[in-house]
Each structure stands twice: as C-alpha cells, then as structure tokens.
Amino acid sequence: MVRWQPNARGRLEEAALELYAENGFDRTTVAEIAERAGLTERTFFRHFADKREVLFSGQDALVDILSKTVVEAPDSLSPLAAVGAGLIAVGAQFDDRHELARRRQQIIDATPALQERELSKLAALADALAAALRARGVPDTAARLGAESGVSVFKVAFEQWLPDDGADLVKIIETVLADLRAVAGGG
Amino acid sequence: MVRWQPNARGRLEEAALELYAENGFDRTTVAEIAERAGLTERTFFRHFADKREVLFSGQDALVDILSKTVVEAPDSLSPLAAVGAGLIAVGAQFDDRHELARRRQQIIDATPALQERELSKLAALADALAAALRARGVPDTAARLGAESGVSVFKVAFEQWLPDDGADLVKIIETVLADLRAVAGGG
Structure with missing residues (x-):
C-alpha cells in the first residue's frame, strides 16, 4: 500500500542536507x-536514484527552463542575448533558495566525488544550451x-552570489554578462 | 640498483595506450x-602515480606553458589576446601528436571515470589561466x-582538430578565437 506522504521529496532533501553536513556525505x-x-x-x-541525486536532481528542471527560454526567445536576439535570457530565467528560480544553495555547496566542496x-x-x-x-x-x-560562455557566466555569477547575503542572482548575472562582453568581445 | 632505461616514459605510455585500446582501461x-x-x-x-595518470600527466607541462605565455605576453595585449597567445603556444605542442591525441581521446570517450x-x-x-x-x-x-573563455576555445578547437587529418591546431584555435569574439562580443 502506497500512502501519500505530504512533501516527501522536500523532507528527504532537508534530512539529507542535515545529515551530509553533520556526518559527511560519504558516511x-x-x-x-x-x-x-x-x-x-x-x-x-x-x-x-541514490543519495548523490538528492543534491543534483533539481538541475534537470533548471536545464529544462534554460533550454525552453533560449529556444523561445525572440528571433531578433543575438545568440548571447538569448543565452542571457535563459540564464536570467534560471537565476530567478534561486530567489528563495539562497540558504539551501549555500548548504548544498558546502557539502559538494567537502566531497571530491x-x-x-x-x-x-x-x-x-x-x-543542452548548445x-x-x-x-x-x-x-x-x-x-x-x-x-x-553561458555556463561560464552562470558559474562566476553563482559563486559571487552564494556568500553574499541579500544579493540578487539575476542582477549579478546581468553584470557578469556585461563583463563577458567586455572581456571576450574586446581585443 | 636503478638502471637507466632509454625513454622508459614513452615506452610505458605507448604500452598503456595499446592495452587500453585492446582490453579497455578498466581491465x-x-x-x-x-x-x-x-x-x-x-x-x-x-x-x-597510477594507470590513470599515464593519460593525464602530460597536461601539467601544458598548463605551465600556458601560464608562462599568458603572464609574459606584452602588456599591450588585452586579456583575451594574452589568453590567445597562451592557447597558440599550447596548440603548437600538438604539432606531431595528432595520432597519439586521437588514440588517447578514444580511450577517454569509452570510460566515464x-x-x-x-x-x-x-x-x-x-x-591556472585565471x-x-x-x-x-x-x-x-x-x-x-x-x-x-580560453578553455572553451581550446575545447571546441581541439574537438574540431582531432578527427581532421592534416589540420593545424594553431590555425583552428585562431579561427575559434575570432568566432568567440563575434559570439560573446556581439549583442
């Protein structure tokens, strides 16, 4: 008999993050x-699928949002502008997940695998973006x-956002995109 | 007693590439x-250090060449132009290694780890480049x-060069750098 479990997924994620932080991922x-x-x-x-996927399964939904936004962006946008629209749509998903993202990253940083x-x-x-x-x-x-380039912008923006309480990931993405245009477009 | 072994390193690399191709890396x-x-x-x-490092130890020397070339590039060069100079110096190292690089890549492509x-x-x-x-x-x-961006250019150029007999990696790097300027600088 399968009983309905209210927010089972969220409870499992929270329990996993707690235990990984307390005892280490491997243990x-x-x-x-x-x-x-x-x-x-x-x-x-x-x-x-396994205890590792607790940390990574959310990324599939982000990839879907990114791909869909890039494919459906107005034809008039340049490739980089379409990528930018996709990154901003993904960034908006992190609006209320700052603390979760930080805890997740600490576990990943502590575990080479x-x-x-x-x-x-x-x-x-x-x-997927290509x-x-x-x-x-x-x-x-x-x-x-x-x-x-889009993945680079996201990585750099995410690393700036993560430790910065109250920072807005979407705004940071926009700034880093402008930096990329200056660095990669110039010279 | 340690005897001198003529080109022991090269003989070990060749033997490893042969065996990985014949029997698989894992076996x-x-x-x-x-x-x-x-x-x-x-x-x-x-x-x-181990059988995996046979495939990767050469990269340390390439990182050294890349870093040194970027650091020592003329001050007048933009950051991307300095990166470009480094990539071209690395690309030149592959001049007579097309076949080796191809055999190495086939083994890596067959082995997720x-x-x-x-x-x-x-x-x-x-x-290192940053x-x-x-x-x-x-x-x-x-x-x-x-x-x-430099790593992206190298990856894309390397993948284009690998299957293309007689292609010049340095020339491909220059073309891909120009493509990057157009994509990341535009719009």
Whole structure:
C-alpha cells in the first residue's frame, strides 16, 4: 500500500542536507536519511536514484527552463542575448533558495566525488544550451561557444552570489554578462 | 640498483595506450603495462602515480606553458589576446601528436571515470589561466571569464582538430578565437 506522504521529496532533501553536513556525505546512508525524514527507504528510492541525486536532481528542471527560454526567445536576439535570457530565467528560480544553495555547496566542496559530478552536470548543461542555440539556427561552433560562455557566466555569477547575503542572482548575472562582453568581445 | 632505461616514459605510455585500446582501461593492470613495455612495475611507478595518470600527466607541462605565455605576453595585449597567445603556444605542442591525441581521446570517450577526470583537469586549467590573468593585473571577474573563455576555445578547437587529418591546431584555435569574439562580443 502506497500512502501519500505530504512533501516527501522536500523532507528527504532537508534530512539529507542535515545529515551530509553533520556526518559527511560519504558516511551518510539512505536508511539514515529516510529515518530522519520519518519515511521509508522505499519512499526515498521513489524520489531519488541514490543519495548523490538528492543534491543534483533539481538541475534537470533548471536545464529544462534554460533550454525552453533560449529556444523561445525572440528571433531578433543575438545568440548571447538569448543565452542571457535563459540564464536570467534560471537565476530567478534561486530567489528563495539562497540558504539551501549555500548548504548544498558546502557539502559538494567537502566531497571530491561530488565535485566531479557537478562538473559533469555543468558539461551536460553546456550540451543542452548548445542544442537550444542550434535549434535557433545558430551554426555549430558559435552554438558551442555561446553555450560554454553561458555556463561560464552562470558559474562566476553563482559563486559571487552564494556568500553574499541579500544579493540578487539575476542582477549579478546581468553584470557578469556585461563583463563577458567586455572581456571576450574586446581585443 | 636503478638502471637507466632509454625513454622508459614513452615506452610505458605507448604500452598503456595499446592495452587500453585492446582490453579497455578498466581491465588493464599496471603489471601488464610494465610487461608490454619490457620494464618493471617499479619503473612504472617512478614515472606515474597510477594507470590513470599515464593519460593525464602530460597536461601539467601544458598548463605551465600556458601560464608562462599568458603572464609574459606584452602588456599591450588585452586579456583575451594574452589568453590567445597562451592557447597558440599550447596548440603548437600538438604539432606531431595528432595520432597519439586521437588514440588517447578514444580511450577517454569509452570510460566515464576518465571523462570526469578530464573535466576536473580542465577546471584546474581554468584556475591556472585565471591566476595568470590576475598576475597581469586583470580584475578577478574578468580574469575568471577570460580563463573560462580560453578553455572553451581550446575545447571546441581541439574537438574540431582531432578527427581532421592534416589540420593545424594553431590555425583552428585562431579561427575559434575570432568566432568567440563575434559570439560573446556581439549583442
């Protein structure tokens, strides 16, 4: 019998973040996460493939938002401007997640295997972004470069935002995009 | 007694590339690599920390060339032009390594753990490049973006060069740099 569990996913995420911070990612088990959340292991695996995915599954939704925004941006926008529109749509998703994002990053920074996972998620993000640009008719090399540039802007903006209480990620993205235009466009 | 082994490092690299291609990276042992090279395991470990490093140790020398070229580029060069000079210096190192680079990439493409390692080497490359730009007096955000852009250009150029017999990596880097200026500078 499967009972409905109110916000099981959110409770599992919160329990996992607590335990990873207290005991380290490597030493935390799925059984402990489920117990802390007051749920069963079976419920955990209904929501996440493994304990690593608790930290990364949210990124799939962000990739969808990014791709959709880039593909649907007005035809008049340059490739970089379309990427910028996508990044801003993603940035807006973090509006009320500053504290969560910070706790998540601390766990990743403490765990080399998670850092490698994060890099491969960023590479997948660049691939999705390049595909979205190609769907706009941008030639392959320009699409790849626009996508890599977009990921760079997001990484740099995110790192500036993370420690800065009350900062607005969308505004930081806009500033970093302008910096990129100055650096990569000049000379 | 340590005897001098003529070109032990090169023989170990060649033996490793052969065995990784024949049997897969995961199923190859250091003992097999040493045997194929006609050397001992002890000699292997004098040159490489583990069987993975056979594929990655050459990158340290490339990072040194890149950093040095960027730091020492004329003051009159813009950050991106200094990065470009560094990338061209690195590209020139691959002049007679087309076939080796291709064989190496096939092994990495077939092995997910090696792909993650490659991504973390590229992240380290971006860090070194950003440090070189800061040493030129480039402010932090611009240094990070210039570095990430440089890595993007190298990745895209390298992927275009790899399958293209007789292609010149330096020329491809120059073209991709111009593409970046058009994409990231425009709009």
